[in-house]
Amino acid sequence: MEILAVKNLNFAYPCCVGKAVEDVSFSVKKGEFIALCGATGSGKSTLLRLLKRELQPLGELSGEVLLGGKNVNRLSVRDSAGKIGFVMQRPEQQIVTDKVWHELAFGLENLGTPKNEMRRRIAEISEYFGISGWFEKGVDELSGGQKQLLNLAAVMVMQPELLILDEPTAQLDPIAASDFIATLQKLNRELGLTIIIAEHRLEDVIPICDRMMVMDKGRLRLCLPPREAAQRLNEYPELLKSMPASVRIYNALDKRDEECPLTIREGSDFICRNFGNSVKCLADAPKAERGEAALEFENVWFRYGRNLPDVLKGTNFTACAGEIFCLLGGNGSGKSTLLKNASGIARAYSGSIKVFGKKIEKYKENSLYKECLAFLPQDVQAVFLKNTVREELAEVGGEERIPAELFAQLQQKNIFDSHPYDLSGGEQQLVAFAKVLAAKPRILLLDEPTKGLDARTKQELSSMLKKLKNNGVAVVVVTHDVEFAAETADRCAMFFRGEIISADSPEEFFACNNFYSTAANRMTRGHYEKAVTVEQAVELCRANGERSGR
């Protein structure tokens, strides 16, 4: 049964040349799970917002959106609000009230639902989503993952027929993100809920979706089951970068007679079946000389309050000039706290932190931040203070102080007169980066720099960090993103319970890890050794050649 039909939809924003959505038609059957992919600015968000009347942007619209055969713009207010659920990107800002239970009730209160029915529905939904344990908590006590789950529950409590999600996991860490996607899968399987989701991180979504829609420059290019769509992705190199590792390996090896593998298990099977393993591993890259010690932690202990538990428990590590040091670890393990200590925002109560051999306390009157150390926080919006990008950059010294290449990159994007908050996540990251680099730091601290970035921006970031490294800057990155760490880092370290457990080159580090490792590594484990990135896995497959006699 068809639940949603979009017919010849066109949309243009006022005072913008060209259409944001151009001649899009598709239909969705009840119970389908659809993944909408496309690069930043391809019109995904606009398309999704056009499906829900309350969120339709202003502009020139033609064509029709039919929900159950009825034009969405002619639905009653209650039907329109209740039948289509919409979850957006930022978990924090979507929450309206101060208590979890009140947030769950908010939608029902709006629809004037009788008290007893509200009580039943809220009880039901909090059991289903496992919210009962934190039902009476204040929303500011929740983690990011819990907040987004609450947003989903607060929408589901209104019992929508169609659920639309616009990059719901962009601000979550990978574990919370997979949990969130798993909840969506459960909703789809158990309740037959129709779901349309736009995502950057496609690893978890692609294997479970029924159809994949690909958008490019406002047009709908593909609308096929994932296996068939994945085979045609060589035409969309940008998009291919954000696909699961198995799809990337498949496309790179170009074996058209096989079905495209979507999961780790299928990928592993695909490699074992088709490629030999006489060459077990690639030649080790020459180990670069390590420069002088830039940032040293010696037995550092830190806690936030006298009666609170220790967050750093005798942390020891050294980051050297001219290397990228990646710190990985679970949520709340204290990684961000470590960066706060390193940047002098928080002060350790025991142990010593040395910056270029000099104790951090000895840097007086902000001399620490003058051409020495810079810190880019997780929320890059915190860096912006002005009304336009131009003013932001002028404040830190303008063109002269920003690396020429980065400046050219910004110029190309034509964003100098926009408000920094109006930029996309990737653009914001670049501007913030430019601002921070203007201080010409010799140590750069980054907290979760890949959060909310699409694959292309991630790659730009990675190459930028490598350039800085070659100029002798020490880069310390705290991240959840194992794939990014594997591609970028010179050394990776695991942070657990306030201590650094192991530090090694990414190949050694991930090859030794069984669970906390990259997809490519998990896929090739046992078959090859030390294949950590997709490129390495592909190279090994090519070196071995296809198995004959099949």
Added chain:
Amino acid sequence: MKTLDNSNPIAAAVYFICAAGVAMFSRDPIIIALSLAGAVTLCILQKGGGHLFFAALFVLGTAVNPLFNHRGSRVLFVLNNNPVTAEALLYGALSSAMVVAAIYWFKCFSTIMTSDKLLYIFGSAMPKLSLIISMALRYVPLFTRQAKTVSAAQKTMGIYKEENIIDSIKAKIRVFSVMVTWTLENGIITADSMEARGYSAGRRSFFAIYKFTSKDVFLLAASLLLAGAALLLTSVGDSAAVFEFFPTAAMLPPESWGVKIWAAYISYGILAMLPSALELEEVVRWKYLQSKI
């Protein structure tokens, strides 16, 4: 019977208003003593602290009155040519007991009536206002956290010198001005989220996690009746004549107090001790049920 903490917030609030209200407008030493005893017992049962401070407050209040009030006939001693009288001392004890009792009641009130419960009381009368308060309560920690993040981020970018006050004030102003923009920007997302969930669909209903049970009705009725009785009977029975402070402190003998006065004291006594009794009853019943297993 439920303890005050588990009762419906409206019933609990009415109880506090009755218990503290009667004592606050009374000059009757017995009523004030009962009120103090009730409030202190409840506070102890709630495991509240600060008793030493309140005791000191009581002593101080008692001692201060005779320094300014020189009425009364029994002079204890003369200080700086001013007589210190026993009557003034007694009266001081009475007023500071009243103040301390009121503070104790408020202490218990604030322990029991959390922001949720106060919001519920407002919300039953004015749903729109309660939503606004709820949103404000949500927004305050969000704002504080972001302001802290922004100022830390600005600091590490090395734009400030911060060795002088003017520079750091300038920095604060810059952070504040960007926080205004941030608030508006985020307000748009919140507004979208509200609209998407049908905020403008028309009449809102009101959800609360508190129920109004028959036991709450009992508490409500008991509070109002006992307080009413205490007020009425003290005025009808002329309790003002029982105790006299000035010019000479005197008390009628208990035999001649009259039934009405006794009834007033008993009803207020029950009222003041009600939550403590409920609390104790629960403890005893729990022990009893445990011993049965």
